[in-house]
Amino acid sequence: MQTTTPSIPILHEYPYLSQLCDAYLFSDYTIYGPEPADAVTAYARDEGWLDIVAARADIRRFMAFYRDSLDQELARRYPDLARLPDQSAADFLTWLDAQLLHHQASVKP
Secondary structure (H helix, E strand, O other), X not given: OOOOOOOOOOOOOOHHHHHHHHHOOEOOHHHOOOOHHHHHHHHHHHHXXXXXXXXXXXXXXXXXXXXXXXXXXXXXXXXXXXXXXXXOHHHHHHHHHHHHHHHHHHOOO
């Protein structure tokens, strides 16, 4: 009988950040409302407290791992990401983390 070991996420994989960016904050985010914040609200509503916490952890790991190439890496991984053209990756991710923190506080675990 062969046993399997549960897969452990590799340090540079960000599944919750990817879910948020690819499914909610893509270029057509307006299906959730007129502002990107509306897409974050939809994510928090749909995914729940644990995913909010995990997405925030992904953001912190992403920012730490790619601190020297944050703008390039965010653009490479999420080319359809909805953010202001002149907004740096650090500013966007800091904004996103603050939005998630707000929802984390208002959603029951």
